[in-house]
Every structure is written in C-alpha cells, then in structure tokens.
Amino acid sequence: MTDKNMNLEDELKSALRRQQAPPHFTERVLAQIAEQNSSTQAVRTRWWSIFTQPLVRWAAVTATAASLVVGGIYYRTVQRERTQGEAAKQQLMLALRIARNKLQLAKARVNEINATPSTNRSRSEEE
Amino acid sequence: MAERVFRDHPPHTGTRFADAFADLVRRHQSMVFSIALHYLADRPAAEELAQDVFLQLHANLPNLKSEEHVTFWLRKVTAHRCIDYKRRRTLPQVSLEEVAEPSAAPARAEDPFLARKLRQVIASLPERPRLVMILRYQEDMRPEEIAEALSLPVGTVKSHLQRTLALLREKVSRSIGEVTI
Numbered sequence: 001m002t003d004k005n006m007n008l009e010d011e012l013k014s015a016l017r018r019q020q021a022p023p024h025f026t027e028r029v030l031a032q033i034a035e036q037n038s039s040t041q042a043v044r045t046r047w048w049s050i051f052t053q054p055l056v057r058w059a060a061v062t063a064t065a066a067s068l069v070v071g072g073i074y075y076r077t078v079q080r081e082r083t084q085g086e087a088a089k090q091q092l093m094l095a096l097r098i099a100r101n102k103l104q105l106a107k108a109r110v111n112e113i114n115a116t117p118s119t120n121r122s123r124s125e126e127e
Numbered sequence: 128m129a130e131r132v133f134r135d136h137p138p139h140t141g142t143r144f145a146d147a148f149a150d151l152v153r154r155h156q157s158m159v160f161s162i163a164l165h166y167l168a169d170r171p172a173a174e175e176l177a178q179d180v181f182l183q184l185h186a187n188l189p190n191l192k193s194e195e196h197v198t199f200w201l202r203k204v205t206a207h208r209c210i211d212y213k214r215r216r217t218l219p220q221v222s223l224e225e226v227a228e229p230s231a232a233p234a235r236a237e238d239p240f241l242a243r244k245l246r247q248v249i250a251s252l253p254e255r256p257r258l259v260m261i262l263r264y265q266e267d268m269r270p271e272e273i274a275e276a277l278s279l280p281v282g283t284v285k286s287h288l289q290r291t292l293a294l295l296r297e298k299v300s301r302s303i304g305e306v307t308i
Contacts (some may be wrong), residue, residue, distance in 0.1 A: 015242035
C-alpha cells in the first residue's frame with residue numbers, strides 16, 4: 001500500500017483492533033465474584049447466628065409477646081376513645097338541633113309580638 | 128451454546144455454572160477490555176472498568192437470553208460505564224475542532240506509529256464520537272447497531288462518523304504532508 005492509497009478506515013480498524021486482556025483477568029473476575037458471594041453469605045450467617053443462643057431466643061420471644069400485648073392494649077384504648085368521641089359528637093349535634101329549634105320558636109314569638117301593636121295602633125287611629 | 132448454558136444452569140448455582148461463566152468471561156474479555164482501553168487510554172483503569180462490567184454481568188445473567196444478547200449487553204454497558212467513569216474524573220472535554228494534532232513527524236502508511244497517532248486522536252475526541260468510532264472500527268458494528276447500543280438516533284451516529292472521519296483525514300493528512308487518505 002502506498003502513501004497515496006492509504007485507506008483511513010483500514011488504518012482505523014488496525015489501530016483500534018482488539019487488545020488482549022491482561023493475564024489472569026478471568027481469574028481475577030471470578031475471585032471478586034467469590035469474594036462478593038462469601039461476604040454476602042457471611043453477613044447473612046452472622047445475622048442469623050444471634051438466634052442460636054437460648055437467651056437471645058427467649059428475649060426475642062418475650063419482646064415479641066410484650067409488643068403484641070402492648071399493641072393490643074393501645075389498639076383497644078384508641079378504639080374506646082374513638083367510640084367515646086363519636087358519642088360526644090352525637091350529643092353535641094343533638095344539643096345544637098334543640099337549641100336551633102328553641103331559637104326558631106323564640107324568633108316566631110318575637111315576630112308575632114311585633115305584628116300585634118301595629119294592628120292596635122291602626123285601630124286607635126280609626127277611632 | 129450460551130442458550131444451553133443459560134437454560135440448564137441457573138446463575139449463581141453450582142460449579143458447572145461457574146465454569147460456564149468463566150468461559151463467557153474468556154470469550155468476551157478482549158472486547159470489553161479493548162473498548163475501555165481505547166476509550167480511556169489507561170490500562171489499569173480499563174482493566175478495573177472491565178472487571179466491574181463482568182461483575183455486573185454476573186448479577187444480570189438471569190435476564191440475558193442468549194450469547195448475542197450478552198454481546199449486545201456487554202457493549203452497551205461498557206460504553207455507558209466508560210462515559211460515567213470519565214465524567215466522574217471530570218477530565219476536560221475537548222470539542223471536535225480542538226482535537227490535538229498528532230506529532231508533526233512525517234508518517235507513512237506502514238509507519239508503526241500511525242496507529243498510535245490515530246488512537247491518540249480518537250482518545251481526545253468528545254465522548255460520543257469517540258465511542259461511535261470505537262464501536263464502528265473495533266467492533267465493526269453497523270451505525271444502526273451503534274445507535275441502539277448508545278441510545279442515539281441513527282442520523283446522529285452517521286453524522287459523528289462522517290465528521291470524525293473528515294477530521295481525522297485532515298489531521299493525519301496535515302501531519303504526513305501530501306498524503307491523501
């Protein structure tokens with residue numbers, strides 16, 4: 001190939017041809033994977049191994065039972081308070097309805113009283 | 128063969144799968160390492176990046192259906208990791224027009240240094256054109272395949288190829304005098 005006919009694309013293919021990976025590349029990748037797997041396994045094993053001790057096991061059972069009891073009591077308290085709140089709300093609504101009715105009656109009476117003197121006044125004017 | 132490996136040996140289990148995975152690494156290590164090397168122009172960094180790509184492959188193998196899928200996945204992931212790697216190191220980006228001139232020493236077609244000069248120019252290209260050139264001339268991929276791997280429009284890939292080739296012709300021609308490429 002002469003200088004004049006040099007083909008850039010061929011030169012690029014040659015310049016960018018694949019290179020050999022460094023020696024023992026595969027082994028290093030596999031070692032890293034094994035290391036990752038073993039560390040994950042170790043963490044998992046370490047976490048579970050706590051429960052092999054009887055004291056820890058009983059403590060876990062007790063803690064679970066205690067939290068269930070406390071949770072149950074708390075739930076019932078909340079339920080009771082909610083029921084009481086609902087009842088109080090109903091009573092308040094009833095009281096408000098009664099008050100509204102009383103006010104309407106009073107208003108009607110006032111209107112009636114206001115209407116009566118004007119009739120009397122017109123009669124006295126006629127006389 | 129890969130289909131059989133993927134079907135018969137679920138990932139992460141047994142020595143037969145480990146052997147099959149080792150074969151997979153051996154078959155593709157040159158491709159992954161070379162893309163990283165040509166992009167980063169740094170051997171230790173390229174090796175580190177290639178190892179990370181294969182660790183990711185190991186984790187993602189259950190999602191890959193065939194040898195072709197693995198090849199496509201490796202090219203795509205390597206390309207994206209190259210870009211991320213370079214960005215993390217915040218090396219200055221050079222525009223296509225500011226690409227470094229190869230040394231002014233006369234070069235000939237059979238000049239053993241021409242390939243090195245081309246690699247130098249390619250290594251100094253902006254990230255997308257550089258990857259396009261590497262995938263085109265190292266992996267012999269078609270513009271459509273490059274576009275898919277890099278999530279770019281085909282037109283953009285073709286434009287990168289044309290512009291970079293024109294630029295390379297100009298740079299190399301200037302450095303080797305009257306030679307037309």
